[in-house]
Amino acid sequence: MEQRRWIPGNQFELLENGEEFFPRVFARIANAKKEVIVETFILFEDKVGLQLHEALIAAARRGAQVDITIDDWGSPDLSERFLGSLREAGVRVHAFNPGRRPFGLRPHLLRRMHRKIVVVDREVAFVGGINYSADHLADFGPEAKQDYAVEIQGPLVAEIHRFCHAALAEGLRYGGQQRQWWRWRKQLRAAPEEHPPAGPADALFVVRDNRRHMKDIERHYLIAIRAARKRIVIANAYFFPGYRLIKELKRAARRGVDVRLVLQGEPDMAFVKTAAGMLYHHLLRAGVRIYEYCERPLHGKVAVMDDEWSTVGSSNLDPMSLSFNLEANVIIRDRAFTHTLSAKLEKLMCSACNEITIEGLGELKGWALVHSFLAYHFTRRYPRWAQWLPRHVPRLVPAAAQPGNALPPAFAGLKEKA
Secondary structure (H helix, E strand, O other): OOOOOOOOEEEEEEEEEEHHHHHHHHHHHHHHEEEEEEEEEEOOOOOOHHHHHHHHHHHOOOOOOEEEEEEOOOOOOOHHHHHHHHOOOOOOEEOOOOOOHHHOOOOOOOOEOOOOOOOOOOEEEEEEOOOOHHHHHHHHHOOOOOOOOEEEEOOOHHHHHHHHHHHHHHHHHHHHOHHHHHHHHHHHHOOOOOOOOOEEEEEEEEOOOOOOOOOOOHHHHHHHHHHOOOOOEEEOOOOOOOOOHHHHHHHHHHOEEEEEEEEEEOOOOHHHHHHOOHHHOOOHHHHHHHHEEOOOEOOOOOEEEOEEEEEEOOOOHHHHHHOOOOEEEEEEEEEHHHHHHHHHHHHHHHHHHEEEEEHHOOOOOOHHHHHHHHHHHHHHHHHHHHHOOOOOOOOOOOOOOOOOOOOOOOOOOOOOOO
């Protein structure tokens, strides 16, 4: 297994929700001189998607090389007008498509490109959980999502940039676009440029794929949980992790670590709360504290541990993210950033969450006991079962339009979880 090395000299800025994220990304793209790379699970033709559309077209017309990769299942409703104007301006639009459907099945429901990454001019990058849809803005209403991303400067940007080029090269090769694949391979062979330090943070860029890095994100969570001595706070939208992670959280609580989970109290899908709730008794009995965020759907995928370790990214702690999807997180070792994220989560717990107690849940009995037992033991088995399902290689094809199917702005963002 390839060992990731900590890269020093980085600067991170936490961006909360679309109000902070979108203006910063669009401003960076507006100043792009050479290159823009975007990867996203969801892109909708609403007011946010149209702003990104305008920014990418303007960058391409200024002469920048612009590539955007979307997931073909997460973003299926883009019109020919939307995609055609991007192509006319010189933007290369790629759709992640897992390929053939054996026996009419849809394996791409299980193997999705769920990353959210932006790299501009190899100078700045963004990583997080925020898609390009209006439901990441507060004015969307009660269904507006609570989420996080980071803006990155420093040597880590070069590694993220190289990863994006490699992902494009591999995807285009298996998608049958041989000439484009060879162009990306030539760029990858070029000698890496020196990148000056921009701040005090050590960092890792960690991905999950279906080939060489199947367990990397989960493994870094486990390492940090085992090392924690004072405090663990995990805020995660879709919480149904594997047995090892549950076991380590319980062990940490029993050795005196203050372990807290911030989970969805107002989920965008009903089964999310049901699945997590089946594990509540097991965790609470071990001393883990559980808070449900109730203002609106929680979409974040962040954590802090002790005083220096934190992570922000696209990976949920559920079977989809830990065993199927293509994901990307940054792991940050920096006291100032960890303090900032910790303060945001503390504010959430104090002002917008309900703490769940074992007394409030009541006694497990009847079908509730059966469901809890099955859910708990399912977590022991699903990572092994997942390995038997088809594991495609990344495959990029030109994005296909669906004329007349663009989501009206009022409904954008109500699709499956992201």
